[in-house]
Amino acid sequence: MLFSQRPIRLLGRDRGGEARAVFLHPRHPIQLSATAATSVMAVWLPWSSVREIEPVMRPATRMETNSPLIRAAWSFLASLLTEQSDPTLYSDYLVERLLVEMVFGMLVETAPAPLPGPNDTAMIARARTLMLMNRSDPSFTVQAVSKALHLSLRQLQRVFAAAGSSPAAELRMLRVDLACELIRDEDYAGMGVLDIALHSGFRNSSGMRRAFAAAGLATPGRMRAEGTSSR
Template sequence: MIDSGDVSLELTAGDAAFLLSSAAGELRSGIACELLTIAVPVEVLGDVRAVWPASGVQRVPRESMLLPPVAAFAARMLEGSANEVSGFTSYYVERLLQEMLQGLLLGASRAARVPQTQTTFPLAISVIVAQHSDPELTAVAIAEEVNISLRQLEREFRKRGTTIRRELRRVRVEQARKMLGDPDYAGLSITQIAQFVGFSSGSSLARAMSAVGLPAPSAVRV
């Protein structure tokens, strides 16, 4: 059972929930049980945080296709030793877990059916954050994920002085910038980093960085 303010959430075997660390919550159980906890800085979730409920508690739907693999993946990581994982491998492990958690939270938030007028834009940003590495991600696909027409979604972005394409570029560039500035990924070429974050090539990344006022990838690389 999770109690957080006016919200009480009863969990049974196989259930899962997100709990914001800043929420005044209490976790208790009347029987002996095994609890798997994944603690991450809230910043890891990036713009997906925008869809977090005010109570700080969000149940994950049991029918979520991501829940079993996330739990299995996290449990498997507990079996290994941190010394057995190289810095390079560690990045991909963390990246995979981060994207899984983003997907879980996004799916849970959509299932909660919060009024659309309050969540259309943050949900769309969440989709971009979670799927930006997919080079086939389009504005149409994002609109379908948010369950709104493309025209309506474009209108929501215009209200905030931006566009879907611009936000997708922003997220990809920011992720590439972080990787270029981290010596752990010096083994990856600029083209590989560009493709990893969703661009088609190193030159595409360079153009995108120039468009947002950043220097060339080679100048950012440590």
């Protein structure tokens, strides 16, 4: 994902187009040229984080610079580059996750066509984006998702039920996924179980253990011990 201070021109399939924010598809090369001297910021993210919306992504996706997400991303990146304080044990990981989730939200926001499948699939994708962006906040709830999407809680539940899931289960699993990533990452071996719970959006460690059990996973402590013994 490229962010440019001045417009950049896309060549090739999107010849003649200009933008200040462009998502570059890893499997579709595209040429870019600057219309004037400019500063560019780049965000690399794992393809797995956006693979699910690949069917509606163009080789090069131009972003509308007046999008709130684009403006927020630009400001966030600029603040990272000028921040003088030293990173904490958790900040690098959380910044990376936030950037991935922001880019995912931008792609959903600018998708040229509805996502494939049932009509509710696009709504589920938008709901999931909101959950991804806020899952580390213990105060973020399913009710906040429905409010942001201008749906009643019952409508949101029906949308997920049609796909064989529920918004509460989806949010819980996203938090479990984040907790598992922290537990298995050697860079965060210094985090205690309670710290992991709080940084993954759980209110306490017992809530995280219950979520792990519901997902059929080992306890957080055992998962960490198994990971340590295998190294």
